[in-house]
Amino acid sequence: MPSYAEDRAEIEDLMARYLFAFDWGDGDAYIACFTEDGEVDWARETTKGHAALKAMCAGFKEHISKIMGDVPHRHFLAQTAITVTGDTAQCRAIWFEVARRDDGFGKASFGHYEDALVRQGGRWLFKRRKVYNEFLPGRTAAALNPIREEGMPR
Secondary structure, rough: OOHHHEEEEEEEEHHHHHHHHHHHOOHHHHOEEEEEEEEEEOOOOOEEEHHHHHHHHHHHHHHHHHHHHHEEEEEEEEEEEEEEEEEEEEEEEEEEEEEEEOOOEEEEEEEEEEEEEEOOOOOEOOOOOOOEEEOOOOOOOOOOOOEEEEEEEO
């Protein structure tokens, strides 16, 4: 059985691969981060399954390019708390997005993730990812600290 440190490193790597795939609109790399029936609950909808997730990734890239043109935007992770229980894990992480603007660059959006992960075939994958787009009305987090709610024991 892998150690907590090994599991954490693999989950953090998965989270990075997810963001690289999303920011570059790489649908194949994006769906490789999810179980076959994995889902993302995000600002617009809940998207479930590889085909729908791949289309959503492409649609986001198209949507952003209409708004920002060729301006790159990048998502970043900040605090990350991970609880591993055998072949399942819970993760909470703060994210923010930076984009170039007319006056230089700055934060474009922010929020946090609440994730359920599973280990399949020796790899960690997202089963469910809830994206709190906290800059949007109705997408903010609960008043209680999300790590305290979960307990997040190691």
